[in-house]
Amino acid sequence: MSEIRQSSPRRGTNLPRMGDFNLTVILDAIRRTSGGLSRVELAQIVGLSPQTISNISRRLLDQNLIVEAGKEGSGPGKPRTILRLNPKGMYAVGVHLDPAVTTFVVMDLVGSVVQHARIDTPGGNDPSAVIATIAAQVARVVEESGVDQDRIAGLGVAAPGPIDLDNGTVVDPPLLPGWDRVELRNALSEATGYSVLVDKDVTSAAVAETWAGGPSGAGSFVFMYMGTGIGCGIVLNDEVIRGTSGNAGEIGHIMVDPDGPPCDCGLRGCVKSSCIPQVLVAEAEAAGILNGTRPGNSGAEVQQSFARLCELADSGDERAMAIIDKSATLVARAISVVTNTLDVERVVFGGPFWSGMADRFLAKVPPLLEANSAARLIHPIEVVGTGVGEDVGAIGAASLVLEHTLAPRAQRLLLEN
Amino acid sequence: MSEIRQSSPRRGTNLPRMGDFNLTVILDAIRRTSGGLSRVELAQIVGLSPQTISNISRRLLDQNLIVEAGKEGSGPGKPRTILRLNPKGMYAVGVHLDPAVTTFVVMDLVGSVVQHARIDTPGGNDPSAVIATIAAQVARVVEESGVDQDRIAGLGVAAPGPIDLDNGTVVDPPLLPGWDRVELRNALSEATGYSVLVDKDVTSAAVAETWAGGPSGAGSFVFMYMGTGIGCGIVLNDEVIRGTSGNAGEIGHIMVDPDGPPCDCGLRGCVKSSCIPQVLVAEAEAAGILNGTRPGNSGAEVQQSFARLCELADSGDERAMAIIDKSATLVARAISVVTNTLDVERVVFGGPFWSGMADRFLAKVPPLLEANSAARLIHPIEVVGTGVGEDVGAIGAASLVLEHTLAPRAQRLLLEN
DNA sequence: TTAGGGGTAACCGTGTCTGAAATCCGCCAG
DNA sequence: CTGGCGGATTTCAGACACGGTTACCCCTAA
Numbered sequence: 068m069s070e071i072r073q074s075s076p077r078r079g080t081n082l083p084r085m086g087d088f089n090l091t092v093i094l095d096a097i098r099r100t101s102g103g104l105s106r107v108e109l110a111q112i113v114g115l116s117p118q119t120i121s122n123i124s125r126r127l128l129d130q131n132l133i134v135e136a137g138k139e140g141s142g143p144g145k146p147r148t149i150l151r152l153n154p155k156g157m158y159a160v161g162v163h164l165d166p167a168v169t170t171f172v173v174m175d176l177v178g179s180v181v182q183h184a185r186i187d188t189p190g191g192n193d194p195s196a197v198i199a200t201i202a203a204q205v206a207r208v209v210e211e212s213g214v215d216q217d218r219i220a221g222l223g224v225a226a227p228g229p230i231d232l233d234n235g236t237v238v239d240p241p242l243l244p245g246w247d248r249v250e251l252r253n254a255l256s257e258a259t260g261y262s263v264l265v266d267k268d269v270t271s272a273a274v275a276e277t278w279a280g281g282p283s284g285a286g287s288f289v290f291m292y293m294g295t296g297i298g299c300g301i302v303l304n305d306e307v308i309r310g311t312s313g314n315a316g317e318i319g320h321i322m323v324d325p326d327g328p329p330c331d332c333g334l335r336g337c338v339k340s341s342c343i344p345q346v347l348v349a350e351a352e353a354a355g356i357l358n359g360t361r362p363g364n365s366g367a368e369v370q371q372s373f374a375r376l377c378e379l380a381d382s383g384d385e386r387a388m389a390i391i392d393k394s395a396t397l398v399a400r401a402i403s404v405v406t407n408t409l410d411v412e413r414v415v416f417g418g419p420f421w422s423g424m425a426d427r428f429l430a431k432v433p434p435l436l437e438a439n440s441a442a443r444l445i446h447p448i449e450v451v452g453t454g455v456g457e458d459v460g461a462i463g464a465a466s467l468v469l470e471h472t473l474a475p476r477a478q479r480l481l482l483e484n
Numbered sequence: 485m486s487e488i489r490q491s492s493p494r495r496g497t498n499l500p501r502m503g504d505f506n507l508t509v510i511l512d513a514i515r516r517t518s519g520g521l522s523r524v525e526l527a528q529i530v531g532l533s534p535q536t537i538s539n540i541s542r543r544l545l546d547q548n549l550i551v552e553a554g555k556e557g558s559g560p561g562k563p564r565t566i567l568r569l570n571p572k573g574m575y576a577v578g579v580h581l582d583p584a585v586t587t588f589v590v591m592d593l594v595g596s597v598v599q600h601a602r603i604d605t606p607g608g609n610d611p612s613a614v615i616a617t618i619a620a621q622v623a624r625v626v627e628e629s630g631v632d633q634d635r636i637a638g639l640g641v642a643a644p645g646p647i648d649l650d651n652g653t654v655v656d657p658p659l660l661p662g663w664d665r666v667e668l669r670n671a672l673s674e675a676t677g678y679s680v681l682v683d684k685d686v687t688s689a690a691v692a693e694t695w696a697g698g699p700s701g702a703g704s705f706v707f708m709y710m711g712t713g714i715g716c717g718i719v720l721n722d723e724v725i726r727g728t729s730g731n732a733g734e735i736g737h738i739m740v741d742p743d744g745p746p747c748d749c750g751l752r753g754c755v756k757s758s759c760i761p762q763v764l765v766a767e768a769e770a771a772g773i774l775n776g777t778r779p780g781n782s783g784a785e786v787q788q789s790f791a792r793l794c795e796l797a798d799s800g801d802e803r804a805m806a807i808i809d810k811s812a813t814l815v816a817r818a819i820s821v822v823t824n825t826l827d828v829e830r831v832v833f834g835g836p837f838w839s840g841m842a843d844r845f846l847a848k849v850p851p852l853l854e855a856n857s858a859a860r861l862i863h864p865i866e867v868v869g870t871g872v873g874e875d876v877g878a879i880g881a882a883s884l885v886l887e888h889t890l891a892p893r894a895q896r897l898l899l900e901n
Numbered sequence: 902t903t904a905g906g907g908g909t910a911a912c913c914g915t916g917t918c919t920g921a922a923a924t925c926c927g928c929c930a931g
Numbered sequence: 932c933t934g935g936c937g938g939a940t941t942t943c944a945g946a947c948a949c950g951g952t953t954a955c956c957c958c959t960a961a
Binding site: 229308 | 496497499502509510529530531536645647648655703704716720725726727729730731732735736737738739742743744749751752753817820821822825826827828829856858859861862863894897899900
């Protein structure tokens with residue numbers, strides 16, 4: 068429905084916008100503090116007067132977005148009333164459209180998944196059939212979740228890039244034949260009746276981290292999405308960076324290995340050609356570590372083989388270890404490029420392939436990153452794995468809606484139209 | 485003085501902030517339209533009501549930031565009163581602290597330089613002596629410019645990185661021995677009495693483009709600063725990206741040539757080791773194209789030699805052409821990494837070494853960038869040379885002050901403290 | 902019971918935006 | 932030469948959100 072990105076020239080702001088913005092600021096403060104906050108604490112944190120906090124709290128209570136949850140009295144005086152997010156206050160539906168599987172979640176306000184479904188992405192090259200299937204499945208998960216329709220803020224879709232954010236279209240993604248400039252947003256909006264937001268899978272994952280990832284989703288970070296490909300989502304000062312057309316985070320052609328295999332871009336040792344799971348699996352098969360029974364082109368097969376490779380590495384197979392560790396080194400080089408370009412304070416790993424490699428990467432990557440950091444004398448770079456889990460894509464898709472509705476984006480203040 | 489970057493958690497906003505912000509929005513709209521704007525046009529552009537525009541216009545007129553400049557009547561009705569920036573309404577002083585030369589400018593509101601000076605950066609490793617020299621020279625250029633002290637909004641300093649934005653310090657830059665964590669901001673503030681902003685040279689250059697660069701300084705772009713080193717300044721949606729500590733834009737270790745020379749980072753063919761002017765000059769000397777009389781380590785010598793190399797290339801020397809063209813190819817690869825990561829719409833070249841290579845780069849880089857662009861099906865990437873000229877650093881430094889005071893940054897809306 | 906802190910209500914003031922109405926200005930028809 | 936016209940701009944209330952103050956109630960520990 069509404070646009071995600073802003074259009075120049077910059078537009079002014081007015082009173083109602085300000086009120087709404089302050090509301091989201093307070094909600095954000097509550098959201099980011101595990102255990103909730105009292106009104107006095109809020110006043111101190113967001114800098115508004117106690118009255119204003121009181122007024123806005125009432126609005127939030129009326130909207131059922133927060134609840135009063137007990138009291139906390141340390142010394143004398145009236146104990147503070149703790150305000151907490153009301154998980155049942157708002158829900159969003161998220162769809163991760165992956166070439167192999169499509170995942171559906173219904174997520175509540177605190178980022179918990181209340182309903183979950185997964186189907187094989189229908190093959191063929193008829194997007195409209197896929198869209199119909201998605202719409203039907205969305206209706207089903209909502210039905211099964213038992214959530215009141217009125218409480219569902221909208222539907223978010225995470226799609227593989229490239230996308231066109233302005234039109235909500237998917238533009239010719241490599242692994243979805245026939246999907247050239249499909250108007251995903253409009254079609255789904257019409258088919259489901261929800262307001263729909265489409266974004267790139269890696270961006271969605273980053274949004275998932277800001278919304279459901281706890282403290283590691285605050286401030287400035289890069290979300291490294293380890294999927295069929297490797298991409299990143301970028302968050303600077305708590306705001307998601309999407310780029311002109313929503314395609315930020317394309318790092319597949321960062322060169323990381325001068326002695327690497329040739330890439331379709333004409334160079335050698337790009338991320339895409341030297342450290343994505345498919346390549347590692349192929350390497351392992353070529354070296355006889357894995358018995359390559361099939362071509363292994365399908366997503367599911369690669370995922371299985373890669374899981375086996377990771378198991379081998381964890382159980383001490385030196386050759387498997389070498390493959391994973393080398394990929395960690397190469398990925399770290401790519402990340403260095405991004406962190407040095409953007410000077411972020413944190414790198415968050417995640418995605419469907421992450422869990423298997425987590426231990427080795429978390430041991431290997433931080434020192435490499437630190438050594439290559441241009442700002443290492445000023446601040447360290449934290450490296451963590453996401454707490455969001457394997458469904459980051461779908462959870463991120465749902466988070467897109469909540470973020471768009473409830474996050475204190477500066478954008479919200481600006482007039483539209 | 486005041487901070488440039490924001491600190492989480494996000495704080496609320498209030499009425500006065502809103503008013504100030506809208507004022508900057510209107511000023512920004514006027515600034516970006518050559519020929520000025522009438523009130524009605526402004527109302528349409530920024531989305532505020534004509535009344536509000538009128539009120540704010542009066543404030544701006546009272547502050548002498550804008551002037552009424554003639555009328556424009558097309559048909560019947562009262563002709564529109566054109567509002568234009570008043571160049572003499574505000575000034576800023578900019579200092580570009582480069583290891584070789586230090587440049588000073590006094591700049592007016594429209595980005596014109598009204599006074600200019602250049603001195604050799606004092607050698608030795610006593611920063612305090614350098615700071616004293618700078619302070620004295622600042623006083624002199626202001627004196628010579630004849631500008632009223634009250635109209636000077638502040639002093640901006642562009643320094644080589646790494647820097648620590650929070651403290652306004654320069655942290656151990658490679659070419660300034662003895663400058664480890666020098667409190668440049670505080671020292672200069674005390675010595676000159678102005679409010680001082682310190683930022684990285686490449687960031688300053690990007691800010692110069694937004695402020696004094698005309699249409700190429702709008703929207704989202706990357707400013708490629710071709711100096712002793714190569715770095716970039718990043719602007720997304722009209723807001724400068726500085727990173728956690730102000731060190732964004734470090735691209736020196738992006739690998740661009742798998743067969744390139746070894747780099748101090750342990751890899752091969754980094755930007756820093758394969759396409760900065762010093763390397764190209766050395767290559768040319770080794771090949772006998774330039775007669776390498778001296779080691780050529782000093783900045784001035786490299787600049788001269790490089791200028792000669794560019795002249796040779798322009799006059800048809802095939803070997804010189806090859807060197808420049810190859811460096812264009814390599815630089816284009818690095819830019820591709822950045823543009824794909826950030827999905828920007830424009831690349832702006834500039835910096836002290838730019839003019840010599842401009843023609844060849846502008847012919848060579850765009851098609852390479854286009855070919856490697858992940859979003860090439862959605863939008864093109866514009867490539868232009870800056871209109872700001874050789875003093876981007878100093879002009880950018882001055883622009884830092886104007887940007888901080890007058891640009892409609894979302895930051896401005898947020899409460900502090 | 903008292904002291905002290907949390908939270909709400911009520912009021913006024915300030916500053917901003919919005920909407921309606923009045924004013925201003927130059928062209929143009931008569 | 933003059934009055935009407937239409938668009939630009941300003942004036943004049945409202946509406947609204949926050950800031951500050953005061954009063955008041957609530958609650959708990961001492």
